[in-house]
Amino acid sequence: xxxxxxxxxxxPDPVWKHNGARFTPSVNEERKELKQQSLPRCASKRxxxxxxxxxxxxxIISPTNLDLVIAPLIGFNNKRFRLGRGAGCYxxxxxxxxxxxxxxxxxxxxxxxxxxxxxxxxxxxxxxMDEIITA
Numbered sequence: 330x331x332x333x334x335x336x337x338x339x340x341p342d343p344v345w346k347h348n349g350a351r352f353t354p355s356v357n358e359e360r361k362e363l364k365q366q367s368l369p370r371c372a373s374k375r376x377x378x379x380x381x382x383x384x385x386x387x388x389i390i391s392p393t394n395l396d397l398v399i400a401p402l403i404g405f406n407n408k409r410f411r412l413g414r415g416a417g418c419y420x421x422x423x424x425x426x427x428x429x430x431x432x433x434x435x436x437x438x439x440x441x442x443x444x445x446x447x448x449x450x451x452x453x454x455x456x457x458m459d460e461i462i463t464a
Contacts, residue, residue: 402441
């Protein structure tokens, strides 16, 4: 018997963990407004097929309605193309950005390290990041 376990009716902490990084809901202190965060769901090997709002799977959000997408990088080049894990999930999900002139949403932000910079020619189906931040 585990006395320290949470009752099953309690929700888990609102934290998304990815390769050691922790993402939590944030509050804009100036405006005192809660920013809604969504979690990606990959049910197949070909694309992120939905984004959940909070913990409710029935509240699926279209990728075109997202404001910001933070994408982990395996590698990136000077033209803001990213290398992922090779499944094409981000490229398939956000391919509509390749066909729209100056799409504003969602803003695709790649996060990685300077040492992940590599020169490569992107494939025709690759989607360019709006910005890449490195440490």
